Amino acid sequence: MATLLRKLCESASLKRSGSNPNPNPNPSSERAPSPLGAFDTLPADILMQIVRLVGPKHAARLSLLSKSWRSLVSDNDLWVHFLHTHHPHSALFAETALSSGYPLPTLSAQSSPRGSLQHVYALRERLPPSVVIDGGSGYCKFGWSKGSSPSGRFATFLEFGNVETPMYTRLRHFFGTIYNRMQVKPSSQPAVVSIPICHYDDTESAKASRQQLKEAIYAALFDMNVPAVCALNQGTLALYASKQTSGIAVNIGFQVTSIVPILNGKVMRKVGVEVVGLGALKLTGFLRKQMQENNISFESLYTVRTLKEKLCYVAADYEAELLKDTKASFEAVEGLFTLSKERFQTGEILFQPRLAGVRAMGLHQAIALCMDHCYSAELAVNNDWYKTVVLSGGTACLPGLAERLEKELHSALPPYISNGIRVIPPPFGVDTAWFGGTIIGSLSTFPGPWCTTKKQFRQKSKLNRIW
Numbered sequence: 001m002a003t004l005l006r007k008l009c010e011s012a013s014l015k016r017s018g019s020n021p022n023p024n025p026n027p028s029s030e031r032a033p034s035p036l037g038a039f040d041t042l043p044a045d046i047l048m049q050i051v052r053l054v055g056p057k058h059a060a061r062l063s064l065l066s067k068s069w070r071s072l073v074s075d076n077d078l079w080v081h082f083l084h085t086h087h088p089h090s091a092l093f094a095e096t097a098l099s100s101g102y103p104l105p106t107l108s109a110q111s112s113p114r115g116s117l118q119h120v121y122a123l124r125e126r127l128p129p130s131v132v133i134d135g136g137s138g139y140c141k142f143g144w145s146k147g148s149s150p151s152g153r154f155a156t157f158l159e160f161g162n163v164e165t166p167m168y169t170r171l172r173h174f175f176g177t178i179y180n181r182m183q184v185k186p187s188s189q190p191a192v193v194s195i196p197i198c199h200y201d202d203t204e205s206a207k208a209s210r211q212q213l214k215e216a217i218y219a220a221l222f223d224m225n226v227p228a229v230c231a232l233n234q235g236t237l238a239l240y241a242s243k244q245t246s247g248i249a250v251n252i253g254f255q256v257t258s259i260v261p262i263l264n265g266k267v268m269r270k271v272g273v274e275v276v277g278l279g280a281l282k283l284t285g286f287l288r289k290q291m292q293e294n295n296i297s298f299e300s301l302y303t304v305r306t307l308k309e310k311l312c313y314v315a316a317d318y319e320a321e322l323l324k325d326t327k328a329s330f331e332a333v334e335g336l337f338t339l340s341k342e343r344f345q346t347g348e349i350l351f352q353p354r355l356a357g358v359r360a361m362g363l364h365q366a367i368a369l370c371m372d373h374c375y376s377a378e379l380a381v382n383n384d385w386y387k388t389v390v391l392s393g394g395t396a397c398l399p400g401l402a403e404r405l406e407k408e409l410h411s412a413l414p415p416y417i418s419n420g421i422r423v424i425p426p427p428f429g430v431d432t433a434w435f436g437g438t439i440i441g442s443l444s445t446f447p448g449p450w451c452t453t454k455k456q457f458r459q460k461s462k463l464n465r466i467w
Helices: 004-017 037-041 044-062 067-073 076-086 091-097 119-125 168-184 204-223 236-242 280-292 301-311 342-348 363-377 401-412 429-441 452-457
Strands: 131-134 139-144 153-157 189-196 228-233 247-252 257-263 274-278 330-331 335-339 388-392 422-424
Touching: 044 067, 044 076, 044 119, 076 091, 076 119, 091 119, 091 429, 131 168, 131 429, 139 168, 139 429, 153 168, 168 204, 189 204, 189 236, 189 429, 204 228, 204 452, 228 236, 228 429, 236 247, 236 257, 236 388, 236 429, 247 363, 274 363, 280 301, 280 342, 280 401, 301 330, 301 335, 363 401, 388 401, 401 422
Parallel strands: 131 189, 189 228, 247 388, 388 422
Antiparallel strands: 131 139, 139 153, 247 257, 257 274, 330 335
16 A cells, blocks of 8 residues: 555656656657656546545545645545545534534435535544443443444443432532543543433423433533533434434333434424333343243343343234244353243333233334324424434344334324334444434534533523523
8 A cells, every 4th residue: 555655646746846757868759747647547437446545644645746636636425435434433424414513404405514525534533532421221331432332331320329319419420430430531522421311291390300400411511620511312312323313213211212203403392202111121020020930040130131132032923923933042141041932022012011011002102103293293394204213222122123113103104104114223232322422522513513611501502402
């Protein structure tokens, strides 16, 4: 690669100096230097492949050699390739749809990023990494915005202290623990924080509760001297992680499942956030009960949760699955475990909660109700915005869940609503919301349009822009 780059530079230098490596004493035989040196005779597509091979850093150096090289290297398609290759976390989507901050452009207004993609790439390269914290509902994830995965995981902030501990105190302890584990000074980097969806209603009391939580988060971080903070709910970040700004975010949390309609990055609480009283804890408990009833011995609930993650799935047709041999085994810490019907009956309670003795709507029914409300509300010119469903949460990673949901939604809804529905599995598994945070923290415009500073927090000028 270095030899190829030297050849490119030598060729361009010869062109600029007008020198000839094989001087001819006969002036009449001299030829004018070519715009790209020795590479001028190559077809444009081959030349572009060569520039792709040398990489973004060397391509930028080539642009300094001559106007012809600069024209070639500034091609946006080249930098689209470099963004996809070197900034894989949905960089082009982010710069197109999210770089301007909130309020987001409508779907029809989203086009290509403003200005040169070469300039956008350079800004992203120079941007220092920010701290990304996904508060979670079962456990939290934290790490750097330029990381390929979270640096660590531990209990969510709700588990710090007890019921009587003030929220601010819990949050200070929670964030302080994260910064200690990351071995970074809070004052050195801005932070992106993902918060579990809670206080779902559009009532005044729910609004007040959300406001209190929001203010406690900002206050805790600013009192630790974090320079700027961006706090977004998990559903919105899950959408961003799947390259969407509108749709229905379905988060299967630790205790409940939330169905959240989001239009252009904003939660449509007036349409209605649906909540189903089923979460990861209930599925784990149901599997534990089945194992006990079938005399399958285990010592730890961790083992049950591991078996749920490794062996369980959602059947496309529950009644048909009951007639099949579905035995499968997994070697856990406690030994070898074999499950049969428990494998798909566990996930089935998402669709038939009564199997677990829970009086609630099935997940597909709650999503269908939310879609019906979205259709009736007529909130956008493109009234299909709600037909994309994005799943998040560890339990949402159960194999077959997305396909079963899509099938059930088509059956439950009339064609004018169901046509075009698609259900997207968690694009980054249990870390989907965290990766959504890294997309925000890696924007070329970050932290400007997305973050609140300590001064702005005091003036309360930006607190209500997204929640």
